[in-house]
Amino acid sequence: MTTPTGPPSPDAADLLALDRQVCFALAVASRNVIGLYRPLLEPLGLTHPQYLVMLALWEQQPLRVSELADRLSLEPATLSPLLKRLEASGLVVRGKDPRDDRVVAVSLTPTGRRLRRRAEGIPPAVIERLGLELSELEEIRDRLTTLIEATRRHQRAWAGPTR
Numbered sequence: 001m002t003t004p005t006g007p008p009s010p011d012a013a014d015l016l017a018l019d020r021q022v023c024f025a026l027a028v029a030s031r032n033v034i035g036l037y038r039p040l041l042e043p044l045g046l047t048h049p050q051y052l053v054m055l056a057l058w059e060q061q062p063l064r065v066s067e068l069a070d071r072l073s074l075e076p077a078t079l080s081p082l083l084k085r086l087e088a089s090g091l092v093v094r095g096k097d098p099r100d101d102r103v104v105a106v107s108l109t110p111t112g113r114r115l116r117r118r119a120e121g122i123p124p125a126v127i128e129r130l131g132l133e134l135s136e137l138e139e140i141r142d143r144l145t146t147l148i149e150a151t152r153r154h155q156r157a158w159a160g161p162t163r
Contacts, residue, residue: 022147033126033130036126036129036130037126040122041122043118044115044118044119045089049082050082050085051122052072053068053072053079053082053083053086053092054091054108054115054116056068056072057092057107057108057112058108058113058116058119061106061107062098062105062106062107063105063106064103064104064105064106065079065080065083065094065103065104065106066103073148090109090111090112091108091109091111091112091115092106092108092109093106093107093108094106095107
Protein backbone atom coordinates (compact mmCIF):
# COMPACT_ATOMS: atom_id res chain seq x y z
CA MET A 1 0.00 0.00 0.00
CA THR A 2 1.34 3.46 -0.86
CA THR A 3 1.41 6.04 1.87
CA PRO A 4 0.37 9.58 0.89
CA THR A 5 3.93 10.80 1.28
CA GLY A 6 6.09 7.97 0.06
CA PRO A 7 6.73 4.45 -1.17
CA PRO A 8 4.71 1.37 -0.21
CA SER A 9 4.83 0.35 3.41
CA PRO A 10 7.24 -2.55 4.03
CA ASP A 11 4.45 -4.94 5.03
CA ALA A 12 2.36 -4.35 1.90
CA ALA A 13 2.81 -6.58 -1.15
CA ASP A 14 3.98 -4.57 -4.12
CA LEU A 15 1.73 -5.68 -6.96
CA LEU A 16 4.12 -4.05 -9.43
CA ALA A 17 7.17 -6.04 -8.36
CA LEU A 18 8.66 -7.67 -11.44
CA ASP A 19 8.95 -11.11 -9.85
CA ARG A 20 5.21 -11.05 -9.03
CA GLN A 21 4.14 -10.56 -12.66
CA VAL A 22 2.56 -13.52 -14.43
CA CYS A 23 3.47 -11.96 -17.78
CA PHE A 24 7.17 -11.82 -16.83
CA ALA A 25 7.29 -15.42 -15.61
CA LEU A 26 5.52 -16.63 -18.76
CA ALA A 27 7.81 -14.63 -21.06
CA VAL A 28 11.00 -15.92 -19.43
CA ALA A 29 9.72 -19.51 -19.23
CA SER A 30 8.65 -19.40 -22.88
CA ARG A 31 12.02 -18.06 -24.08
CA ASN A 32 13.94 -20.59 -22.01
CA VAL A 33 11.86 -23.63 -22.96
CA ILE A 34 11.86 -22.73 -26.66
CA GLY A 35 15.63 -22.28 -26.33
CA LEU A 36 15.90 -25.92 -25.23
CA TYR A 37 14.14 -26.99 -28.42
CA ARG A 38 16.40 -25.02 -30.79
CA PRO A 39 19.41 -27.40 -30.87
CA LEU A 40 17.08 -30.40 -31.09
CA LEU A 41 15.17 -28.95 -34.04
CA GLU A 42 18.17 -27.70 -36.01
CA PRO A 43 19.14 -31.18 -37.29
CA LEU A 44 15.56 -31.55 -38.55
CA GLY A 45 15.80 -28.23 -40.37
CA LEU A 46 12.91 -26.77 -38.36
CA THR A 47 12.35 -23.67 -36.31
CA HIS A 48 10.11 -23.92 -33.26
CA PRO A 49 7.08 -22.34 -35.03
CA GLN A 50 7.58 -24.73 -37.97
CA TYR A 51 7.76 -27.63 -35.50
CA LEU A 52 4.37 -26.61 -34.10
CA VAL A 53 2.89 -26.62 -37.62
CA MET A 54 4.33 -30.07 -38.22
CA LEU A 55 2.95 -31.36 -34.90
CA ALA A 56 -0.54 -30.23 -35.88
CA LEU A 57 -0.24 -31.87 -39.31
CA TRP A 58 1.17 -35.11 -37.88
CA GLU A 59 -2.05 -35.30 -35.83
CA GLN A 60 -4.44 -34.54 -38.69
CA GLN A 61 -4.21 -33.71 -42.35
CA PRO A 62 -5.18 -32.14 -44.56
CA LEU A 63 -6.01 -29.05 -42.56
CA ARG A 64 -7.44 -25.88 -44.00
CA VAL A 65 -5.16 -22.90 -43.43
CA SER A 66 -7.86 -21.37 -41.22
CA GLU A 67 -8.13 -24.61 -39.17
CA LEU A 68 -4.36 -24.74 -38.78
CA ALA A 69 -4.25 -21.07 -37.73
CA ASP A 70 -6.97 -21.73 -35.14
CA ARG A 71 -5.23 -24.88 -33.89
CA LEU A 72 -1.96 -22.96 -33.41
CA SER A 73 -3.60 -19.73 -32.17
CA LEU A 74 -1.95 -17.81 -35.00
CA GLU A 75 -3.23 -15.26 -37.45
CA PRO A 76 -3.34 -16.61 -41.02
CA ALA A 77 -0.97 -13.80 -42.04
CA THR A 78 1.58 -15.09 -39.51
CA LEU A 79 1.09 -18.69 -40.60
CA SER A 80 1.49 -18.04 -44.32
CA PRO A 81 5.28 -17.40 -44.30
CA LEU A 82 5.79 -20.50 -42.13
CA LEU A 83 3.88 -22.60 -44.65
CA LYS A 84 5.85 -21.11 -47.55
CA ARG A 85 9.14 -22.10 -45.91
CA LEU A 86 7.87 -25.60 -45.06
CA GLU A 87 6.66 -25.99 -48.63
CA ALA A 88 10.02 -24.79 -50.00
CA SER A 89 11.68 -27.40 -47.75
CA GLY A 90 9.53 -30.11 -49.31
CA LEU A 91 7.69 -30.96 -46.08
CA VAL A 92 4.18 -29.73 -46.91
CA VAL A 93 2.06 -28.90 -49.92
CA ARG A 94 -0.72 -26.37 -50.16
CA GLY A 95 -3.60 -27.08 -52.47
CA LYS A 96 -7.33 -27.09 -52.83
CA ASP A 97 -9.29 -28.51 -49.93
CA PRO A 98 -11.02 -31.73 -51.01
CA ARG A 99 -14.15 -30.55 -49.14
CA ASP A 100 -14.24 -27.12 -50.82
CA ASP A 101 -11.98 -26.25 -53.74
CA ARG A 102 -12.26 -22.52 -52.94
CA VAL A 103 -10.29 -23.10 -49.72
CA VAL A 104 -6.56 -23.80 -49.33
CA ALA A 105 -5.58 -26.87 -47.32
CA VAL A 106 -2.17 -28.05 -46.16
CA SER A 107 -0.96 -31.65 -46.32
CA LEU A 108 2.30 -33.37 -45.52
CA THR A 109 4.54 -34.66 -48.27
CA PRO A 110 6.07 -38.12 -47.89
CA THR A 111 9.21 -36.38 -46.62
CA GLY A 112 7.12 -34.48 -44.06
CA ARG A 113 5.50 -37.71 -42.89
CA ARG A 114 8.89 -39.43 -42.57
CA LEU A 115 10.26 -36.52 -40.51
CA ARG A 116 7.86 -37.50 -37.73
CA ARG A 117 9.99 -40.55 -36.91
CA ARG A 118 13.06 -38.34 -36.35
CA ALA A 119 11.01 -35.89 -34.26
CA GLU A 120 9.84 -38.59 -31.85
CA GLY A 121 13.04 -38.13 -29.82
CA ILE A 122 12.41 -34.44 -29.16
CA PRO A 123 9.86 -34.65 -26.30
CA PRO A 124 11.95 -37.11 -24.23
CA ALA A 125 15.07 -34.98 -24.80
CA VAL A 126 13.25 -31.85 -23.61
CA ILE A 127 11.92 -33.67 -20.54
CA GLU A 128 15.45 -34.83 -19.73
CA ARG A 129 16.92 -31.34 -20.19
CA LEU A 130 14.28 -29.82 -17.93
CA GLY A 131 14.92 -32.40 -15.23
CA LEU A 132 11.23 -32.55 -14.30
CA GLU A 133 8.93 -35.53 -14.11
CA LEU A 134 6.44 -35.98 -16.94
CA SER A 135 3.59 -35.63 -14.43
CA GLU A 136 4.97 -32.24 -13.32
CA LEU A 137 5.17 -31.02 -16.91
CA GLU A 138 1.66 -32.24 -17.62
CA GLU A 139 0.40 -30.35 -14.56
CA ILE A 140 2.15 -27.17 -15.75
CA ARG A 141 0.67 -27.63 -19.23
CA ASP A 142 -2.81 -28.15 -17.78
CA ARG A 143 -2.52 -25.01 -15.63
CA LEU A 144 -1.31 -23.02 -18.65
CA THR A 145 -4.24 -24.35 -20.68
CA THR A 146 -6.58 -23.07 -17.95
CA LEU A 147 -4.83 -19.69 -18.14
CA ILE A 148 -5.15 -19.62 -21.94
CA GLU A 149 -8.87 -20.39 -21.69
CA ALA A 150 -9.32 -17.61 -19.13
CA THR A 151 -7.62 -15.07 -21.40
CA ARG A 152 -9.77 -16.18 -24.35
CA ARG A 153 -12.95 -15.77 -22.29
CA HIS A 154 -11.82 -12.28 -21.36
CA GLN A 155 -10.99 -11.40 -24.97
CA ARG A 156 -14.40 -12.62 -26.16
CA ALA A 157 -16.15 -10.65 -23.42
CA TRP A 158 -14.33 -7.45 -24.36
CA ALA A 159 -14.87 -8.00 -28.08
CA GLY A 160 -18.58 -7.53 -27.53
CA PRO A 161 -21.36 -8.92 -29.71
CA THR A 162 -20.51 -9.75 -33.29
CA ARG A 163 -22.52 -8.26 -36.10
